[in-house]
Amino acid sequence: MNMTDLARTPKQIGSLIRRTRKNLGWSQTQLGEKAGLRQETVSLIETGKPATKLETLLAILAALNLEFRIARRSKGQASDIEELF
Template structure:
């Protein structure tokens, strides 16, 4: 699984998958319905590539798009408090 952080990362992933399939840029362009120039630019990490076309190319190449978010453990962020222990500690002795 690749972690993509930049347009260059995405371009590299697309190029690697295309080459693994033994396709040239013209074949990918034809199958995805984009120009060969567009394939060249996205493989170079063009930052303004249209998302719809990027997703279409990924689909043609069989690259699944998955997303995940960090799991936030809210209980770990909040200290556990024992109210009975606090009350007992601050209770003044009677008598």
């Protein structure tokens, strides 16, 4: 993954989670165990369920050694540098 991966939608978030999990060679069940979730729940989130609970998502990210960052919206990486407000 990139330094920070843009994940604007639940589907993008799910894809990123799946990609990271596979890079680690883990199954959904293994990830679920580490995150305290069921395999089915991991499946739904990777598929891009929009109504996932924040705490559930955070548990998965933590298990994958990932974290949130929040940034100003930008079409490209460049505007990351601007300070708009």
